[in-house]
Amino acid sequence: EKLTVLLDWFVNPDHATLIIAEEKGIFKKHGLDVEMIAPADPNDPPKLVAAGKADLAISYQPQLHLQVAEGLPLKRIATLIATPLNSLVVLKDGPIESLADLKGKKIGYSIGGFETAILKAMLAPHNISLDDITLINVNFSLSPSLLSGQVDAVIGAFRNFELNQMDIEGYPGRAFYPEEEGVPAYDELILVANSGKLDDPRFKSFVEALEEATQYLVNHPEDSWKLFIKNHKELDDELNRRAFASTLPRFALRPAALDAARYHRFAAFMQAQGLIKTILPVHDYAIVLQ
Amino acid sequence: MKLLRILITVGGLILIWESLTALLDLPKFMLPSPLVVAEALYSHAGLIAENALTTLIEILVGLFLGLVFGMVSAVLISAYRPVKQWVFPLLIASQAIPVFAIAPLLVLWLGYGLAPKIVMSLLIIYFPVTVGFLDGLNRTHPAWLNLAALLQQSGRRRRLRNTLNLYRYIKIPFALPSLASGIRVAAAIAPIGAIVGEWVGASSGLGYLMLHANARVQTDLMFASLLVLTVMALLLYYLIDHGLRLALPWLADQTDLHSQQRSL
Amino acid sequence: MKLLRILITVGGLILIWESLTALLDLPKFMLPSPLVVAEALYSHAGLIAENALTTLIEILVGLFLGLVFGMVSAVLISAYRPVKQWVFPLLIASQAIPVFAIAPLLVLWLGYGLAPKIVMSLLIIYFPVTVGFLDGLNRTHPAWLNLAALLQQSGRRRRLRNTLNLYRYIKIPFALPSLASGIRVAAAIAPIGAIVGEWVGASSGLGYLMLHANARVQTDLMFASLLVLTVMALLLYYLIDHGLRLALPWLADQTDLHSQQRSL
Amino acid sequence: MEPEDSANSELSEPIPDTSRDQGAPAVGLNLKLKELVFDGDTILTDLDLTLSPGKITCLLGPSGVGKSSILKILASFLPPPESSFLVTTDGDPLKGRISYMDQQDLLLPWATVLDNLLIGDRLRGDTPDTARAMALLDQVGLTKWRDARPDALSGGMRQRVALARSLMEEAPVVLMDEPFSALDAITKYHLQALAARMLAGRTVLLITHDPMEALRLGHVIHVLSGHPARLSLPLTPAGAIPRDPSDDALQRLYSEIMTRLAGEPVDA
């Protein structure tokens, strides 16, 4: 039986471990037949899992807090990328040198539901409130909107991806990292499953396969790159090569492991920002598969 | 009477919707019950109203421009053979390129204000209006055209003036019913342009609000916005439909007579 | 001849496009030059073809279903007053709710795969077909309806059979030109449905490809996909237009005669 | 002989008559209208029109006097005005027993001439009686045009098709609105004879502007004139129809009709 895994977005170096597990036959070794589907909207996959239309989905930790607060039956079962990737990016040669310069500026974002919270936290120390800036949903045209000068900064840009992209286009960017600007650290990419189906034995095998793939990736970055582009020729370009390298240090080496305190801390942050009403016990939405 | 009927329809729908959510025990994120939506509508009234205004303006301006451009294009295309031969394929192509496939680019070119949404409504509305009107203009029966040409020949030879008069007094009146048909379609699809525009880049509007609600799994707010959008679109449609009926009395007459006769 | 004209148009456009990018020195992410696009088209040919196939199937199935449902609805709405009174507002509402505002929900209900995209094309295509045809059906001149009613009265009284025959032999033939107009609009906007569907939830198709290319700032790939989509849509439109002309010879005749006469 | 001319030839073989109600007694009718008002303008008052069973009643009158309106009320194309009565001699409703030919030809523009004749059968779901249609086409001289669309016909040819279509129907009551108005004298003469033969035994109301036509075909002739219009006493020329119009007795009636048309109505 096929295990359907919804990616968070199109295939990119963030998914390297999954691709390698597939190409290297690690999934097969664990008795898994995995089908990976890239969605068009990153907000869909968890909902589809909650609705029972897919087995696993890649999502973001902040989203998970929002979703369980809204009653979606989801649980995190593994971590893909254990640090935030999200960052606030401006043009390196532009007028913004510090976050304090953002007052009265336009900030583009791709709606994920929690950008305002992160921005609020990042800007508060500089005495800037959300009313002092203009937020513009630019959907997924993050770097183009910045490059074309339609916005002064973007939030939601991935430091491993958008930064490289801008550099290649000849407009290098400057990133401000949320975890350095007052936002608690969190897991950028996690795997969620429907909380009613946690006894599916394939999930555990899947997480094990993931760990194996991560080890291979860390040990053999060159070969991993070749495996990565083997069946995704369209990814074989400068951008992905550089993004691949930038992403390498960020993969969770122990995908199954859960730092409950970290989750709790972030939930508290979300509550303080008014995004969720109550702080649920961590084990209601994140577990380590036994 | 008509209002009553609409109210009953709406009531029935809500009932079906309610019982659907109740019977299937659907979770809120799949389909919130009408009550929950009503609640969201009430508690977020200000927010929704504010965003609805943005969208309304986008729709109205887009509709207006779409109608004007559509009608002018149809007349030009029908009046000048070269225009038709060279421009018409472009027109189709402009449709074939789904506006919102280039929407992200439009936003890059035009910024994140009203402009790209209006351009998108315009692009979407433009086509049905043009095709409808053009069809009507081309269908004018030749006998009338012949007669008109004859009548004009005895005047001084002023090509442009004659063409204008031909359109004003013969072709356009003949094509009005087809134009009306096109305008009806346009009115119904006008909201699409605005919403797509908001989707690819905006800082307010119902589409923007829906995206937010969707991302935060606030399905109730999303449905509330959707409801407001639908009501807005329905009102727009019926207003325009009504206006068209008033503007084309000789067609209305026909239908009235007809229904009178059938009722025998 | 016609082909030549189209080629010239296309050639001209490409030239303008090229000089635009060259003159304004636009960066690739704002507008790639045609050459770059051609290159992308060539190097990603396989990928594009694969995704184009998905989209084509979605469009064709959506168009087919949209036409069938649209035509059936129009006939039902025009034939049964109650249907019109109760259902028509719903129909407008279904349009007013921009399909892709509910697209995320459609994906939730129907999952990934062809189904939601086809539903979306269908929703988009359905309306112009229905409105066009309905308009035509309602515009049948009462004199003919009266005559038909009289002719039928002398037969045995079989209501359904009579209604069917009335539609088959009188109302539908009269409404065909309007239906054709609706079908033309539908053919032109059919790709929108498929693309929107792909945009909201898909794992293949040209819309999906474009979205991803856009996000990756592979503007060249995006334009290449767009080009393929446009060509596909144009072909579809012209095929359908041609088919309609063949199917309605008495209208074609009129136009021919007309142009003959005008050429005097 | 050219097809165009066959209408001009005396008929040898009659139209096969496949009438369902052959031999059924003809139905007469009486229409009483207190007044007919359009847009606040009274067109007719106190009309009392009787169609005798099996007879041809001709109705003449100035343009716009209300003749076609009466026909349309009989055919229920117009709602009967208030306090109007329509009774048939056999008491059954008129509905379903009428054949009608409009003042406009009402040909279906997309259908061929033959299909236009067969539309009645088709609409009723009966087997199209192609044989009868072809025979009628022959009678009206349009055999050659069976596959032409109405667009390609001259005005008179269209009228002949419409005439043939109304003759396709075998209804006991036939309403005809100026059926020969677009025809030349010779064709008209022959088609009048055809109509007289085919309408024998049926109850017919025939509107015409040609007094000679009324005298040739009418068992009863009414003139409607004045404003509001009133119906004249019936004129009943003697002799079997079709009559010879050069008859002297008819000449006298002709003047009589003209006098009445000119506006001195003789009250009914």
Next chain:
Amino acid sequence: MEPEDSANSELSEPIPDTSRDQGAPAVGLNLKLKELVFDGDTILTDLDLTLSPGKITCLLGPSGVGKSSILKILASFLPPPESSFLVTTDGDPLKGRISYMDQQDLLLPWATVLDNLLIGDRLRGDTPDTARAMALLDQVGLTKWRDARPDALSGGMRQRVALARSLMEEAPVVLMDEPFSALDAITKYHLQALAARMLAGRTVLLITHDPMEALRLGHVIHVLSGHPARLSLPLTPAGAIPRDPSDDALQRLYSEIMTRLAGEPVDA
């Protein structure tokens, strides 16, 4: 007096004549058609039709013989067949000097009766001559209907509007296709007189099916008959028009016309 009847009254005040080319010499014309073919079927051969300047030429012929087609060729509504010649007596082209009345009325359905009359002026961008239009409406007895839409008119009333519209134009050449066919005898009589008066000095081709009409109005009468059709030698009744149809000399010509119509064409 009721408005309906005003067409029936002898005219006292003439239509104000604002003709631009008043006094300009009338233009005659000659049309030669080798043959006229529709869909491979030869309708006419060797037609040689002359319209004498300032005269009314009447054309009769069986239904479908090609009368309207000739008219349409003159009006350039139909492309002139190959090897056809059209010459005018003054050598200038005919274009722009024609007024035309179709066999169908071709009224604009959305326009009022008055607007239908003014359409020529409007199309040319001239000031609409409302006074003339109202005077003409009075002549055809439709003053009361000036604001009615064609829908609300009877067949004969529509034809009168179309007639009035063609009389609105002051073109030196007038082409009329059965202009009185839907009118009763009395109205027709009066409108023929109106037409005779208003068309005096203009070159007219009038198609009709009524030999009496041709005898009343025609300076020259042609009959077109046969298949393919050929034009008869012209008949030229004596006396000023409109003639009195009860004249005995006309009765003889009447039989002559009927004979030719019946299909024994006298070659031109």
